[in-house]
Amino acid sequence: MNPSTSVPRTFRAIDIIRKKRDGVELSRAEIEGLVNSYTKGEIPDYQVSAWLMAVVLKGMTRPETAALTDAMLHSGDVLDLSSLPRKKVDKHSTGGVGDKTSLVLAPLAAAAGVAVPMISGRGLGHTGGTLDKLESIPGFNVNLSVAEFRRVLEACGCAMIGQTAEIAPADRKLYALRDVTGTVESPYLICASIMSKKLAEGIDALVLDVKTGSGAFMKNEQDAAFLAELMVETGERMGKHVVALITDMNQPLGNMIGNALEVVEVVEVLRGDGPEDLRELCFELAGWMLHLGGVANTVAEGKQQSAKLISSGAALERFRQMVELQGGDARVIDDPKRLPQARQMAQVTSAKTGYLVSMQCEQIGTACVILGGGRERKEDSVDPAVGIVLHKKVGDRLTAGEAIATIHYNAEAQAVRARQLIEASCAIADAAPAKRPLVHRIIGKSGEKN
Amino acid sequence: MNPSTSVPRTFRAIDIIRKKRDGVELSRAEIEGLVNSYTKGEIPDYQVSAWLMAVVLKGMTRPETAALTDAMLHSGDVLDLSSLPRKKVDKHSTGGVGDKTSLVLAPLAAAAGVAVPMISGRGLGHTGGTLDKLESIPGFNVNLSVAEFRRVLEACGCAMIGQTAEIAPADRKLYALRDVTGTVESPYLICASIMSKKLAEGIDALVLDVKTGSGAFMKNEQDAAFLAELMVETGERMGKHVVALITDMNQPLGNMIGNALEVVEVVEVLRGDGPEDLRELCFELAGWMLHLGGVANTVAEGKQQSAKLISSGAALERFRQMVELQGGDARVIDDPKRLPQARQMAQVTSAKTGYLVSMQCEQIGTACVILGGGRERKEDSVDPAVGIVLHKKVGDRLTAGEAIATIHYNAEAQAVRARQLIEASCAIADAAPAKRPLVHRIIGKSGEKN
Numbered sequence: 001m002n003p004s005t006s007v008p009r010t011f012r013a014i015d016i017i018r019k020k021r022d023g024v025e026l027s028r029a030e031i032e033g034l035v036n037s038y039t040k041g042e043i044p045d046y047q048v049s050a051w052l053m054a055v056v057l058k059g060m061t062r063p064e065t066a067a068l069t070d071a072m073l074h075s076g077d078v079l080d081l082s083s084l085p086r087k088k089v090d091k092h093s094t095g096g097v098g099d100k101t102s103l104v105l106a107p108l109a110a111a112a113g114v115a116v117p118m119i120s121g122r123g124l125g126h127t128g129g130t131l132d133k134l135e136s137i138p139g140f141n142v143n144l145s146v147a148e149f150r151r152v153l154e155a156c157g158c159a160m161i162g163q164t165a166e167i168a169p170a171d172r173k174l175y176a177l178r179d180v181t182g183t184v185e186s187p188y189l190i191c192a193s194i195m196s197k198k199l200a201e202g203i204d205a206l207v208l209d210v211k212t213g214s215g216a217f218m219k220n221e222q223d224a225a226f227l228a229e230l231m232v233e234t235g236e237r238m239g240k241h242v243v244a245l246i247t248d249m250n251q252p253l254g255n256m257i258g259n260a261l262e263v264v265e266v267v268e269v270l271r272g273d274g275p276e277d278l279r280e281l282c283f284e285l286a287g288w289m290l291h292l293g294g295v296a297n298t299v300a301e302g303k304q305q306s307a308k309l310i311s312s313g314a315a316l317e318r319f320r321q322m323v324e325l326q327g328g329d330a331r332v333i334d335d336p337k338r339l340p341q342a343r344q345m346a347q348v349t350s351a352k353t354g355y356l357v358s359m360q361c362e363q364i365g366t367a368c369v370i371l372g373g374g375r376e377r378k379e380d381s382v383d384p385a386v387g388i389v390l391h392k393k394v395g396d397r398l399t400a401g402e403a404i405a406t407i408h409y410n411a412e413a414q415a416v417r418a419r420q421l422i423e424a425s426c427a428i429a430d431a432a433p434a435k436r437p438l439v440h441r442i443i444g445k446s447g448e449k450n
Numbered sequence: 451m452n453p454s455t456s457v458p459r460t461f462r463a464i465d466i467i468r469k470k471r472d473g474v475e476l477s478r479a480e481i482e483g484l485v486n487s488y489t490k491g492e493i494p495d496y497q498v499s500a501w502l503m504a505v506v507l508k509g510m511t512r513p514e515t516a517a518l519t520d521a522m523l524h525s526g527d528v529l530d531l532s533s534l535p536r537k538k539v540d541k542h543s544t545g546g547v548g549d550k551t552s553l554v555l556a557p558l559a560a561a562a563g564v565a566v567p568m569i570s571g572r573g574l575g576h577t578g579g580t581l582d583k584l585e586s587i588p589g590f591n592v593n594l595s596v597a598e599f600r601r602v603l604e605a606c607g608c609a610m611i612g613q614t615a616e617i618a619p620a621d622r623k624l625y626a627l628r629d630v631t632g633t634v635e636s637p638y639l640i641c642a643s644i645m646s647k648k649l650a651e652g653i654d655a656l657v658l659d660v661k662t663g664s665g666a667f668m669k670n671e672q673d674a675a676f677l678a679e680l681m682v683e684t685g686e687r688m689g690k691h692v693v694a695l696i697t698d699m700n701q702p703l704g705n706m707i708g709n710a711l712e713v714v715e716v717v718e719v720l721r722g723d724g725p726e727d728l729r730e731l732c733f734e735l736a737g738w739m740l741h742l743g744g745v746a747n748t749v750a751e752g753k754q755q756s757a758k759l760i761s762s763g764a765a766l767e768r769f770r771q772m773v774e775l776q777g778g779d780a781r782v783i784d785d786p787k788r789l790p791q792a793r794q795m796a797q798v799t800s801a802k803t804g805y806l807v808s809m810q811c812e813q814i815g816t817a818c819v820i821l822g823g824g825r826e827r828k829e830d831s832v833d834p835a836v837g838i839v840l841h842k843k844v845g846d847r848l849t850a851g852e853a854i855a856t857i858h859y860n861a862e863a864q865a866v867r868a869r870q871l872i873e874a875s876c877a878i879a880d881a882a883p884a885k886r887p888l889v890h891r892i893i894g895k896s897g898e899k900n
Contacts, residue, residue: 017632021506046495050631053503056471181500182467 013037013047020054028067035071039170045177052174052183060188065230066237068188072196075170079117079146079202084154086115089293091285092198093209094190094227095127096216097365098252100262101209102130102160104269104282105289107318110157111309112286112302114293117153117201118160119167123374123382126215126365128262131162132374136260136340136384140328156321168196179378187227195234205241205292207285208232212440213250215361221246221440232444241292243444247281248436251359251394254278258373258387258408260339267333270316277393280438283307340385342408346415348422350398356426357433359394363425367418371409386410388422395433463487463497470504478517485521489620495627502624502633510638515680516687518638522646525620529567529596529652534604536565539743541735542648543659544640544677545577546666547815548702550712551659552580552610554719554732555739557768560607561759562736562752564743567603567651568610569617573824573832576665576815578712581612582824586710586790586834590778606771618646629828637677645684655691655742657735658682662890663700665811671696671890682894691742693894697731698886701809701844704728708823708837708858710789717783720766727843730888733757790835792858796865798872800848806876807883809844813875817868821859836860838872845883 016030034051037043060068081088091105106116120142123129131142142162144152152159163172171193178184198206208231211217212224228244235242254275256265268274269282283303290302309315316333323330332338350356368374372383389406392398405422409415466480484501487493510518531538541555556566570592573579581592592612594602602609613622621643628634648656658681661667662674678694685692704725706715718724719732733753740752759765766783773780782788800806818824822833839856842848855872859865 014630014632017503021503021632044495046499046627047631049496049500050503050633053467053471053500054507054632057504057507177496180464181497182464182471182504183500 013043017051020058023058025061026064031067032071035170039075049177049181056183056186062233065188065191066234068192069195069234072168072170072192073199076168077166078200081202084115087293088115088117088203089205089289090118090198090201090203091207094211096211096249097361098254098257100266101282103266105286106158106160107322108286108306108315109289111314111318112290112305113295116158119163119201126362132382133259133262136263137328137332141326152325155325156318158322167200171196187230191230191234195231207288208244210244210246211249212246213248215365216249228443243288245442246440248438251361252364255390257368259384261387264336270319272310277438284439342385342410344409346407347403348405348419350402350404352428353400354428354430355432356392356394356396356398357429358427360425363421367421370418371414463493467501470508473508475511476514481517482521485620489525499627499631506633506636512683515638515641516684518642519645519684522618522620522642523649526618527616528650531652534565537743538565538567538653539655539739540568540651540653541657544661546661546699547811548704548707550716551732553716555736556608556610557772558736558756558765559739561764561768562740562755563745566608569613569651576812582832583709583712586713587778587782591776602775605775606768608772617650621646637680641680641684645681656685657738658694660694660696661699662696663698666699678893693738695892696890698888701811702814705840707818709834711837714786720769722760727888734889792835792860794859796857797853798855798869800852800854802878803850804878804880805882806842806844806846806848807879808877810875813871817871820868821864
């Protein structure tokens with residue numbers, strides 16, 4: 001009956017659950033203990049899910065958020081890329097529709113002299129994923145070992161892979177639990193998840209693209225800005241240069257949505273073509289990456305350098321190198337027909353004349369998922385060939401019967417549903433809408449000097 | 451890729467978790483679905499614990515609370531005692547220290563012509579449990595089958611058993627999960643847990659004794675009143691007469707704490723003796739039980755009848771019958787030495803002269819647990835013989851060196867720690883404290899006419 005010996009093993013976990021439930025700030029040691037014990041399997045899922053829900057509803061202080069990020073970061077290996085002489089800079093997007101900037105930015109920043117060790121994710125829900133896009137290139141291997149990753153990075157200045165078992169295992173386990181317990185939607189947990197993985201890459205600086213709008217996870221700008229501030233502060237606490245751009249996701253980025261289609265558009269941008277909004281965002285983000293990476297004195301200078309590296313073909317050449325080094329068929333760059341092609345195409349036309357005033361961007365993303373181009377569940381496989389090509393963007397004038405989009409599909413029934421969604425997502429009116437800026441705000445101390 | 455077929459089985463559970471997290475009222479069907487699926491093992495613990503935490507932090511509406519109670523109630527058997535001609539009335543206490551009223555009330559109300567089908571619990575934490583007290587009577591069997599329970603009830607008008615596997619299995623499973631996930635402390639969940647078990651007894655009316663004060667789970671009266679109102683309303687929604695008395699638990703009830711010792715005090719009360727506070731509360735609660743049971747027109751009349759049944763010996767006789775019918779050695783009634791006796795006794799004396807102005811009642815309960823008379827964990831066994839006999843109660847005058855309490859113990863080290871706790875729990879001052887009423891408030895429509 002001695003309390004110190006009769007205390008069950010779970011007692012510490014329950015104390016931490018109760019504290020968070022009651023709004024008491026947890027210590028770094030308590031958070032570390034919880035994360036480490038959970039990663040080792042010493043605490044059951046049902047205690048951690050209760051704690052996660054308490055975090056969702058009670059929030060976390062900045063020190064708690066930093067402690068959680070740090071504990072998750074150190075639950076696995078942290079890459080040591082100090083042998084690489086260049087500054088290591090990555091970019092992370094919170095996810096959107098048609099967002100293929102990573103594929104442009106990694107070779108572009110690498111061509112400018114910054115190292116980009118990029119560990120990316122797969123698409124989930126209505127948003128696409130970098131790994132799925134890369135894998136539409138025949139042979140492209142995103143599952144490199146750390147040694148291979150390092151070799152590609154040394155050879156061409158950039159490498160793009162998926163999360164390995166060694167990187168932030170606590171995040172993988174926690175994310176899987178959050179996914180089935182309604183505890184994904186917490187800025188503190190999102191921050192710790194993103195930042196722990198990104199900081200495990202051994203980077204010096206990070207550019208965050210926090211999306212807001214109808215196609216983003218954060219539908220309103222306040223939520224996006226809150227998450228952005230949290231991530232910037234958490235990164236700064238860990239001694240990294242972090243800047244966050246709050247960018248518009250009220251319509252798809254660029255014209256192409258779907259894995260292989262997006263690779264086509266990436267190559268267009270790297271050739272100096274491509275849609276204006278995608279080009280603009282790539283230059284904004286590249287400007288920041290080059291600036292934080294120490295190869296440009298200002299963001300403006302970084303943008304100018306980026307433009308030159310595109311027009312000289314150096315960025316495209318770097319992309320070609322990376323594709324080859326990662327086992328991909330680089331011939332797709334000059335011959336896009338070598339990318340997977342959908343068997344059928346169908347047009348979505350405008351029912352009336354007027355201006356395209358808005359698109360329900362999440363519905364466009366969902367239309368692509370319905371075609372087979374994304375996944376509703378992690379276990380789903382994706383069809384790299386299918387997707388949507390937009391011929392009109394918000395603000396464009398339409399004539400009745402004119403094509404708004406072309407659906408690339410492999411199954412008729414899916415195309416029917418996708419078309420319905422795309423049609424329903426487009427609002428057409430007599431007056432042109434006000435133009436919305438692509439970059440809403442820039443958050444981060446690193447941004448003060450610019 | 452048809453969403454209706456690709457939806458995983460857990461999707462419904464996660465929708466319910468998310469709704470509760472976001473403060474959306476759940477439908478009766480959703481709550482029933484969750485409880486039934488969990489009881490059948492179709493939903494994992496980690497989803498239910500997240501939902502429970504959301505309930506703790508977001509609360510429940512009255513219809514939700516009623517739906518949860520109803521779903522838990524119908525997760526198992528509901529006793530059908532309609533063949534018994536008498537009205538079935540039970541009493542439930544939220545738990546306290548020295549609270550042995552159930553052992554007095556069941557035979558007393560039975561003697562008055564009310565049927566008392568009482569399903570009770572064991573002690574946990576600093577509070578005692580009716581089953582542990584009954585089991586200190588050699589041979590007393592609290593594990594009757596439903597058929598045996600019914601037979602004892604028919605024979606003597608009362609029966610006292612533990613929860614069976616058939617009664618509210620959802621509550622047993624949910625309670626075990628709440629216990630390890632920091633989700634015990636929710637009035638809505640407490641209400642559903644208590645009321646589902648009590649309503650499964652097939653009763654017509656219920657008298658609730660909701661404790662408040664330093665020895666209660668609800669330390670402040672507002673929390674106690676909130677829970678009481680919730681339980682009364684939930685019971686009334688299900689067509690039962692329910693009344694709740696908010697009663698004082700700032701010091702132990704009666705003088706004896708410990709299982710066998712409390713049986714001794716129960717017999718004293720049934721003989722017309724015993725401490726004043728315990729007698730008073732027994733008469734209050736009995737008055738209500740008789741009134742709601744239809745054998746007394748008013749509570750006052752019920753109290754008068756109760757007094758008569760005590761002085762006539764009818765209540766004690768009924769207790770003797772019940773003990774015998776449940777296999778217990780009824781000779782303990784006339785010869786308390788036949789109850790388990792501790793090997794050692796030690797006195798706790800007053801360090802100074804003055805008035806006993808307060809007792810930290812939870813500490814007195816914990817002192818009894820330390821002696822072995824209670825359990826910190828469900829798996830612990832209890833020593834029926836040990837306990838504490840109080841010689842002074844709050845408001846009494848003390849002389850330095852005078853005995854406040856006698857500890858009945860079987861292990862020296864435990865006695866030392868118990869004595870320290872008891873000493874520390876007693877505050878002595880020069881001025882006598884204001885007298886605190888035993889019954890603070892009465893809650894319930896059934897109470898309006900009185």
